[in-house]
Amino acid sequence: RKEVEQDPGPFNVPEGATVAFNCTYSNSASQSFFWYRQDCRKEPKLLMSVYSSGNEDGRFTAQLNRASQYISLLIRDSKLSDSATYLCVVPGSSNTGKLIFGQGTTLQVKP
Amino acid sequence: GAGVSQSPSNKVTEKGKDVELRCDPISGHTALYWYRQSLGQGLEFLIYFQGNSAPDKSGLPSDRFSAERTGGSVSTLTIQRTQQEDSAVYLCASSELAGGAGELFFGEGSRLTVL
Numbered sequence: 001r002k003e004v005e006q007d008p009g010p011f012n013v014p015e016g017a018t019v020a021f022n023c024t025y026s027n028s029a030s031q032s033f034f035w036y037r038q039d040c041r042k043e044p045k046l047l048m049s050v051y052s053s054g055n056e057d058g059r060f061t062a063q064l065n066r067a068s069q070y071i072s073l074l075i076r077d078s079k080l081s082d083s084a085t086y087l088c089v090v091p092g093s094s095n096t097g098k099l100i101f102g103q104g105t106t107l108q109v110k111p
Numbered sequence: 112g113a114g115v116s117q118s119p120s121n122k123v124t125e126k127g128k129d130v131e132l133r134c135d136p137i138s139g140h141t142a143l144y145w146y147r148q149s150l151g152q153g154l155e156f157l158i159y160f161q162g163n164s165a166p167d168k169s170g171l172p173s174d175r176f177s178a179e180r181t182g183g184s185v186s187t188l189t190i191q192r193t194q195q196e197d198s199a200v201y202l203c204a205s206s207e208l209a210g211g212a213g214e215l216f217f218g219e220g221s222r223l224t225v226l
Binding site (some may be wrong): 044102 | 142144146152153154156159161166167169170202209210211212214215217218219220
């Protein structure tokens with residue numbers, strides 16, 4: 001099993017839609033999880049951390065399912081400006097401190 | 112500057128030449144990461160530094176790749192005898208927290224093209 005897997009998409013949705021991405025991971029001992037956003041030809045930037053209890057930031061909700069070893073990102077009321085690639089980030093299985101990025105899920109929000 | 116700085120921003124070299132890529136992390140950040148990203152692909156982990164030591168260098172693709180960090184600050188990634196498949200954007204990130212617990216702040220990357 002790969003250390004982290006994401007559906008690359010693309011997800012094409014209309015403005016105002018709700019869209020969800022999942023990311024599975026293999027390291028059951030992982031404690032820290034993150035979602036990053038990467039715009040075309042730009043560096044990734046932190047969107048939100050993922051907490052065990054789930055967390056919400058405006059239109060964005062991140063959740064962790066330890067039993068099934070996946071994290072999710074829900075975007076409500078999609079905006080054109082949400083169009084980007086969303087990368088999940090998990091600790092490597094060696095628990096050395098390295099962070100592994102998923103290949104990313106591309107979201108295209110259309111008018 | 113306040114952010115992570117990488118140089119050069121663009122480098123074109125001939126196959127077989129050596130290249131050095133530099134990363135200046137945010138002051139005081141103990142953790143430093145190198146990744147590379149090929150066109151249309153995800154980020155591939157190369158190496159992780161905690162202070163000046165590298166607890167994990169498992170992502171370095173071959174012995175042509177090496178990296179060091181000095182003074183708990185600047186890091187240099189060296190690629191010897193470059194090959195065309197080394198062409199990619201090399202991204203450096205630093206974090207205030209060690210162990211993968213904190214936010215990564217990325218530089219704008221060094222785009223390497225090997226002819």
